[in-house]
Amino acid sequence: MNVSLERLRRCHFAVDLGAARTRVYVKGTGLVVDQPSVGAVNTRTGALIAVGELAERMTGRTPGYIRVVRPVSGGTVVDIEMAQRMLRHLLGDRLRRSLRRRPRLRAAACTPHDADPLAQRATIETLVGLGARRVELVDTLIAAAVGCDLPVEQPEATMIMVCGAAATQVAVLSLGSIVNAERIPVGGEAVDHAIVQHLRHRHKLILPSQSVRPLQVALSGNGLSPQGPSSTQIHGRDVVTGLPRSVEVDTAAVRDAIQTPLTAVLDGIGKVLRDCPPDLVADVAERGLMMVGGSALLPGLDQMLRQATGIPVHIAERPDVCAVQGMGAMLEGRIAPLVLDPLAA
Ligand SMILES: Nc1ncnc2c1ncn2[C@@H]1O[C@H](COP(=O)(O)OP(=O)(O)OP(=O)(O)O)[C@@H](O)[C@H]1O
Ligand SMILES: [Mg+2]
Numbered sequence: 001m002n003v004s005l006e007r008l009r010r011c012h013f014a015v016d017l018g019a020a021r022t023r024v025y026v027k028g029t030g031l032v033v034d035q036p037s038v039g040a041v042n043t044r045t046g047a048l049i050a051v052g053e054l055a056e057r058m059t060g061r062t063p064g065y066i067r068v069v070r071p072v073s074g075g076t077v078v079d080i081e082m083a084q085r086m087l088r089h090l091l092g093d094r095l096r097r098s099l100r101r102r103p104r105l106r107a108a109a110c111t112p113h114d115a116d117p118l119a120q121r122a123t124i125e126t127l128v129g130l131g132a133r134r135v136e137l138v139d140t141l142i143a144a145a146v147g148c149d150l151p152v153e154q155p156e157a158t159m160i161m162v163c164g165a166a167a168t169q170v171a172v173l174s175l176g177s178i179v180n181a182e183r184i185p186v187g188g189e190a191v192d193h194a195i196v197q198h199l200r201h202r203h204k205l206i207l208p209s210q211s212v213r214p215l216q217v218a219l220s221g222n223g224l225s226p227q228g229p230s231s232t233q234i235h236g237r238d239v240v241t242g243l244p245r246s247v248e249v250d251t252a253a254v255r256d257a258i259q260t261p262l263t264a265v266l267d268g269i270g271k272v273l274r275d276c277p278p279d280l281v282a283d284v285a286e287r288g289l290m291m292v293g294g295s296a297l298l299p300g301l302d303q304m305l306r307q308a309t310g311i312p313v314h315i316a317e318r319p320d321v322c323a324v325q326g327m328g329a330m331l332e333g334r335i336a337p338l339v340l341d342p343l344a345a
Helices: 003-009 052-058 080-100 117-129 140-147 188-203 209-218 251-257 259-274 278-287 301-309 319-331
Strands: 013-017 021-026 030-036 039-042 048-051 066-069 106-111 134-139 158-163 168-174 177-184 231-238 244-250 289-292 313-315
Touching: 003 134, 003 319, 013 080, 013 117, 013 319, 021 080, 021 319, 030 052, 030 080, 030 319, 039 052, 039 080, 048 052, 048 080, 052 066, 052 080, 080 117, 106 117, 106 140, 106 319, 117 134, 134 140, 134 319, 140 158, 140 168, 140 177, 140 289, 140 319, 158 259, 158 278, 158 319, 168 259, 168 278, 177 259, 188 209, 188 231, 188 244, 188 251, 188 259, 209 231, 209 251, 244 251, 251 259, 259 301, 289 301, 289 319, 301 313
Parallel strands: 013 106, 106 134, 158 289, 289 313
Antiparallel strands: 013 021, 021 030, 039 048, 039 066, 158 168, 168 177, 231 244
8 A cells, every 4th residue: 555645544634724614624523613714812912812703703793802813814823822723612621632642643734835944843843732742744736636435546637726725726636646736826715805896895885704605506597697687786885975775786707807806816727727738638638627716605616617618617516525535535544545646745
């Protein structure tokens, strides 16, 4: 068996610390945590008062002395101590105790494709603080490909796109390794930001963060294509008066507003394919592109990519949890051992 897969099989739990969500898989148990990567801190006492969904709901609604913090940004742990505290709370006492009972606790974590050594170090230190004696880093692209059952170990090429909150990663894989990959620093957050900015400029409306999703859903119907509903009503706060106001938003204009971030993603796909050997590109043209990550659920994104690239585009069954489930499969030894080398360089 491949040495690195053997090392992963010895891990007790796997963590995917994302910019938007934190997910934890415990060997023999399954996915135990899938919560927003958010904490709420009382700035007077320094106490962590909420994490996950509850802390997320507090965003934009807290009194002055409570600060909502996000310890992971741009796909990297930027506040190691807060990330550790958040993870401890999310795991809860019972799980933490059962993990700590293992004599030599080993953890696996996925990191973005081109994560620099500093970012890798931050992830390792976060898990060491949780009691791990050893941490194995897995490339997110490989973890996600395994998680959505792509036949990565075959010589025929497969193409995957991990659509996260902070970034989109695209790769062509063959024989268990990455032939060519790109990380585009544009994800769900950039799409949300483009929508918020559009409403601010066009309608002088400040949109509460919770209202972005309903607007995205209004874009669906027939996806990002022009056949969706022509307008939708949105509530927000007037930029000048500060008073609540509703506006009728033209969905075609919102579609245009999110074209800029999506164009960057298209450029990334083009770049990956341009630098690939023609035989592999032919495989991709036949098998298509598999979308994973939470932002793969952005209504109509698949259709837009299909139209723009001309290749078949598929969305994984549970796109948001593919990476952590892929690590889980490796921990449990549920994958073909062949030539796969999932460990990050
Ligand atoms: N149904 C949906 N429609 C549109 N966007 C969605 C949907 N569900 C989740 N998202 C978006 O997906 C993103 C979260 O995806 P994911 O959980 O893969 O991110 P992450 O792993 O935390 O981020 P990263 O990998 O970039 O660090 C968020 O930006 C969220 O807005
Ligand atoms: Mg992710």
